[in-house]
Amino acid sequence: MDAKESVEAAFDQIKLELDTFQSVKEQVRIAVEKLEAISEAIFNRLQNFHENTTPDYVKEICGQARKFLPKVKEGIFDLQKTFPPSDYYRYADHWHHVMQHLVFQCSLIVYMEEETLITRDQVAQSLGVSTNKADGFHITLEDYLQGVLLLPGELSRIAVNCVIHEDYQRPIQIASFLSQLNAAYKVLNLKNDALRRKYDGLKYEVKKAEGIVYDMKIRRLIP
């Protein structure tokens, strides 16, 4: 093979691989868009917590949101089919965003139901994925940790709206929960990355929630 032939051969291979890569990326993108639509529908339901947080209503909203989970599982299964299993991290940038939002939504449902933080295993179960890369499509630790960090903002806003519709107990619980969450995240050794930046926002939400409890106390809305 002379010089010219070798360059042609090399670039033929490069072009082929790039074209394959492009078409897989397109399939991934379409599947992720479908997931995002389902995630938005769940988010829509969960926004109702800002209107009313009585136990029966909360149960109803959580029930409605949970009805979407089988669709999510289906969507993730379809996403899995678009790329070779060994290339998970090659395309993972496409779905970080939607996975984190799904983690957040699951954690919000579980929090409103049980006032605890959903574990990574529980998230995996709800979404029909594994936590282990060896088992195929999985939820990464980073997506779990970043997804959970979307919860404080939502909860502190719910706390504000609780006061508006006169649920004075829930903000107390929210403040306590956020402070526990902050203490838990402090245990991690974070690098200067996206996770760290998201975590930096948490302390402001803790302060905000504590501020709401204080506002209620001094106006004697709570003992």
Next chain:
Amino acid sequence: MKLDESVTLQSTVHDEQDGQNNLQHQFAEYQVELDCKNDKHERLVKLSRDITIASKRCIFLLHRVLDDPSKQQEVLDEAERKLDQIQANQWSKIIAEINSDDMYLYARAYWPGLEEYIEAITYYYYLKENRLVTLTDLVSIAPFPGRLLTAYDFAAGIADLSGELMRLCINASGSGEDSVMYRICSFIRIIYKRFVGISKKLKGLNKKCQQVEQNLIKVEKACYDMKLRKAEILHFS
């Protein structure tokens, strides 16, 4: 305070404590997992830096290939030894750290070293066999980086190669080695022609393509000057 109330208060406090401990325990596990991953990333970054340095030294060595025609084979042999050393000392360790599943997870850690190594090895094979190695060639010649190589990385490496060939060409003009210069010129020209065809396919390839174009223009100018110089010498001798 009624008895019921005090019991309720106490169990609430206990629940909270349990909740806190449970959460702390969970996150302690996450901390271990994150630390492990970050440590591995750091080890790979260090290995990648070693590969970059060693590859650059190999390239500097190869630039001396035209200095002494009698020593050409020696230079090539030593370059081959250097490349083998990088395989044995660094690439083998990188492969040991990652298995093929995690290849893309740690790509950002070892990618700089990979690009430099590809530059060195393609340069070596151009000088030795007057051809461009293909992706499949690389997998059999250098299986460790070969398997890690994506089409994008390889294309970027070829763009960098055109830069080194340009330097070789300019050096050759200093010693009047015109045949080498014209050969390099044709070679980069074909590379550029094909590169334009892939430059729109991924972000970053466009910039690399512009670099190839600049290198080609410099080489063509150097060949042009050489042609005129030789004509002058003929004319005035």
